[in-house]
Amino acid sequence: MLEVKGLNIDYMTLRGPLRAVKDAWLSVDRGEWLSIVGESGSGKSTLAMSIPGLLMPPGRITSGSIVFDGKELTRLSREELRRIRGSEIGVVFQDPLTSLDPLRTIGDQIAEEILEHDAASSKREALEMAAEALEAVGIPRNRIKYYPHQLSGGQRQRVVIASAIVLRPKLLIADEPTTALDVIVQAKIMELMKDLQKKLGMAVILITHDIALAAEVSDRMAVMYAAEIVEEGPVDEVVSRPLHPYTEALIKATPDLWREKTLYSIPGNPPDLRNPPRGCRFHPRCHRVFDRCRLEEPRRLRINGRTVSCHLHG
Ligand code: SF4
Secondary structure (H helix, E strand, C coil): CEEEEEEEEEEEECCEEEEEEEEEEEEECCCCEEEEECCCCCCHHHHHHHCCCCCCCCEEEEEEEEEECCEEHHHCCHHHHHHHHHHCEEEECCCHHHHCCCCCCHHHHHHHHHHHCCCCCCHHHHHHHHHHHHHHCCCCHHHCCCCHHHCCHHHHHHHHHHHHHCCCCCEEEEECCCCCCCHHHHHHHHHHHHHHHHHHCCEEEEEECCHHHHHHHCCEEEEEECCEEEEEEEHHHHHHCCCCHHHHHHHHCCCCCCCCCCCCCCCCCCCCCCCCCCCCCCHHHCCCCCHHHHHCCCCCEEECCEEECCCCCC
C-alpha cells in the first residue's frame, strides 16, 4: 500500500543543507504495523511526516518517491495532500495539547475534520459521527461537549486518535503518541491502537524511541541511525537476531527490572549530520568496528526478507 523509494530529505540551514533522511526505502502492506525506531534526531519523525505532506520548511524532499495506494504523493499539490490527510492517512502527534484547540469542544473539533472532507451532509450528522468515534476510543458520547482541559492526558490522546480515525483512514501515522503519558496510560493507548488496527484493517506507522514498545506491537520494524535506515525486517527476527550492531546495542540498552547487571548505554553521541563520519556513520560508537568501516559506506543489502547496511554482512 505504501512504498518509499530512495527518499532524501534536506533541511536548509544557515550553514548549508543538512540531510535529515538519506536514501530511505520502506514498504507497508495493508493492515500492517511498522514501527520506526531510533534515537532523537535520527530522522524518524521527518521521514514519517513527509509521507502525509507535513514536512515544514526549511525541510524539503530533494529526491525519491512516496507511492501511497497507487498515487505518487511527492507530486501532489498541498490541497490534494490535505484531502488525503484525514480521509486516507490519519496522523497522531506526540502532545495532544498542541493538537487540540483549547477553546473548542472536542465534538466540534472532530466534526470539523468530518465536514472539511465532505464526509457528512450536516453538522448534526458530523457530530453523530464524532460521538461514535469517541465511543470507539473509549470516551462516553456524553463528553462530546467537553473542552480539552476537562480531560486527562490519556483521554486527550484518545480524542486525537478519534479525530484521526473518524474517516477510517487506510494508514495511521503516530509520532511518539505516548511519550507524554505515564506507562499505564501508554499501555492502554497502545492496546486501543492495536484494537483499532484490527477492527478497521488499518495500517499503522509508529514512530518511537522505545524498541521494547515497538517489539510488543509491531509486525515489522525499521531502525534509523543518523538519517539512515540501518536495518528493517519482521519484528520477531529483528529483535531475536539483530543484524546491525546498532540494533543490537539498542536492545541491550533496554531496561530490565529483573536484570541485576548495570544498564548498558551506547558510548558516544549521534553524529552532527552537517558533518557525518566517513564510512559507516555508526563506526565511532560501534563495538564491532573494523578498518573497512572507517573508509567505506556500507551498502543496503537484502537478506531473507530483511534489509541491513553493515559491512559484517554480504
Ligand atoms: Fe559497525 Fe562496521 Fe557494521 Fe558500521 S559497518 S555497524 S562500524 S560493523
